[in-house]
Amino acid sequence: MPQYTEFEISQAIDAVSNGKSQREAAREYGIPLATLHHRLQGRQPRAAAFEDFQRLSASQEAKLASWVQVQADLGLAPTHQQLRDFAHRILIAMGDTQPLGKRWVNAFIRRNPSIKGLVQISRHPPDCNH
Template identity: 40%
Template sequence: MPQLPYTDDGVIEAMLDVTDNGLSQHEAAQKHGMPQTTLSDRLRGIPPKSEVNHPGRLLSKSQEARLITWILRQEALGYAPSHSQVRATVAALLRQQGRERPIGVHWLARFVKRHPSINTKIGKRQEASRFNCFTPTARQLVL
């Protein structure tokens, strides 16, 4: 079954139609061009799949956003972090939170796949002198 195009504003309007105007869920969903199950889920307080933090993820969405910002900032300065540096930064962040969960072998590849904006920013070969600036203290500034 094809997915119907609808917006967050449409969902809110449909919810108001049900709660304030007395329309049935089916009528409101049809009026705003969305599946009835979507409207029903939102009325019951179930968040959209895009907002749910998946249990298998190491970092929350805000932590991932901070990591992306750090990677892009490093790249703009000419110090694109290597895969091992990104993994070390994530491990330090997890240690600060008291989580000793190890980073999986394919975690970084999946992270880059989720965030294509950093695809070409990680793992470029750099001069050895540039890595002298990457210290645990510099990593603390990001975290």
């Protein structure tokens, strides 16, 4: 995972626009020189570049992440399976009946870090043997 943010990339681009060399700006903001160079050439961030390949739109994912947050606030954090089922229902409503990939939930959580730790892997009844 990169140790820099989009804000830092933006600052480095501004620094280059104001006369600083790419090498100096990359070093100052902790960004790989190649990344800064590619951004100056117009390349998109990975997340934006691959957005068209995602099954749900960015707004649908934002609404789904919001639903997870509301459920967690109510003490009913969804399981991975419930999250997958809910997302699949959204796709079916759009006419897409293909199943989601087996890593979709993990990728969704990675794209929406605000819900990390809120989604349960599974629900097990309390252990009454202790």
